[in-house]
Amino acid sequence: MVKSYHPETLEEALKILVETHCIPYAGGTDLMVRYRQGPGLVPNFDRPVMFIGHFPELTAISEKNGEFSIGACVPYRDIIRHPHTPEILRQACSLIGAPAIQNLGTMGGNICNASPAGDTLPPLSVLDATLTLRSVSGERKVSFLSFFTGPGKSILRDDELLTCIHFRLPHFTVEGYRKVGTRKANALSKIAFAGFMLKEKDMLSDVRIALGAVAPTIVRSRELENRLIGQPVAELAELMPDLLKSYGKLIQPITDQRSDANYRKTVSLRLIKNFVLKEES
Numbered sequence: 655m656v657k658s659y660h661p662e663t664l665e666e667a668l669k670i671l672v673e674t675h676c677i678p679y680a681g682g683t684d685l686m687v688r689y690r691q692g693p694g695l696v697p698n699f700d701r702p703v704m705f706i707g708h709f710p711e712l713t714a715i716s717e718k719n720g721e722f723s724i725g726a727c728v729p730y731r732d733i734i735r736h737p738h739t740p741e742i743l744r745q746a747c748s749l750i751g752a753p754a755i756q757n758l759g760t761m762g763g764n765i766c767n768a769s770p771a772g773d774t775l776p777p778l779s780v781l782d783a784t785l786t787l788r789s790v791s792g793e794r795k796v797s798f799l800s801f802f803t804g805p806g807k808s809i810l811r812d813d814e815l816l817t818c819i820h821f822r823l824p825h826f827t828v829e830g831y832r833k834v835g836t837r838k839a840n841a842l843s844k845i846a847f848a849g850f851m852l853k854e855k856d857m858l859s860d861v862r863i864a865l866g867a868v869a870p871t872i873v874r875s876r877e878l879e880n881r882l883i884g885q886p887v888a889e890l891a892e893l894m895p896d897l898l899k900s901y902g903k904l905i906q907p908i909t910d911q912r913s914d915a916n917y918r919k920t921v922s923l924r925l926i927k928n929f930v931l932k933e934e935s
């Protein structure tokens with residue numbers, strides 16, 4: 655039998671976490687698959703589990719003076735429906751799983767699972783998100799990209815919960831999101847792309863590009879973005895061969911049951927090129 659905790663408050667949950675080393679879960683859509691044994695069988699958990707999807711601090715969305723905060727346990731359905739959710743994130747959430755998964759699954763679970771194919775990771779990366787991690791000993795805020803250390807690995811400690819995801823609402827003139835998958839629903843990404851550009855007076859004033867599922871962690875390079883920033887829009891095409899060569903070194907996909915490495919790399923580079931040369935929408 656699996657021991658299951660249902661604490662009443664976040665403080666109680668943090669105490670249980672440190673005392674029992676239990677596995678926290680929100681929607682359970684990743685966890686149940688990871689520990690499944692077969693049809694009709696109870697998942698094979700090696701530790702107690704703890705439900706954390708009901709605390710007010712973890713289930714609210716707020717917007718104040720352009721600062722947007724999403725509780726780690728808000729289900730995708732509510733993120734999609736919120737009027738201030740940036741379009742790039744709404745699109746990513748709308749393409750996750752199918753409605754049943756969107757009703758249960760959370761962005762906190764997607765982030766803590768730390769899969770390079772997590773669909774919310776590229777948009778949160780270009781939104782320059784910050785994560786709040788909490789334990790009994792306090793709270794720390796970390797930048798989104800510094801959270802991930804490898805496939806399925808992050809800096810989240812065993813005594814910590816991700817409580818909130820924050821970012822400033824974006825103001826760009828061009829944005830793009832693409833999920834390349836086998837089907838429209840219930841398909842994990844072969845490649846996920848997110849990008850923002852600010853084109854002002856025929857100059858590229860800012861650009862942010864992130865790709866998922868094509869390297870051990872999200873691909874985002876401020877160094878390569880800086881090569882484009884400040885350049886006249888009319889000259890961007892000339893910069894493409896060198897830029898794509900450099901991105902090619904960062905994009906290190908694997909071949910697996912969903913796709914092969916060569917396809918992933920070719921399409922990723924094409925997505926970057928098409929995005930940078932895209933006209934304002």
Ligand SMILES: Cc1cc2nc3c(=O)[nH]c(=O)nc-3n(C[C@H](O)[C@H](O)[C@H](O)COP(=O)(O)OP(=O)(O)OC[C@H]3O[C@@H](n4cnc5c(N)ncnc54)[C@H](O)[C@@H]3O)c2cc1C
Pocket residue numbers: 677678679680681682683684685686687706726727749750751752755758759760761762763764765766767771772773774810814815816817840841842843
């Ligand atoms: C049929 C199906 C289709 C899917 N399709 C997609 C898809 O298209 N794209 C995609 O990206 N994913 C997909 N997934 C994976 C999954 O639904 C998502 O990753 C989802 O966001 C996980 O959220 P959850 O709340 O269910 O996580 P859970 O399963 O509850 O947790 C996942 C992991 O994170 C930890 N965790 C969860 N919340 C916290 C927290 N606040 N603090 C600390 N640790 C935490 C848990 O301990 C666990 O290790 C799919 C899954 C299924 C079953």
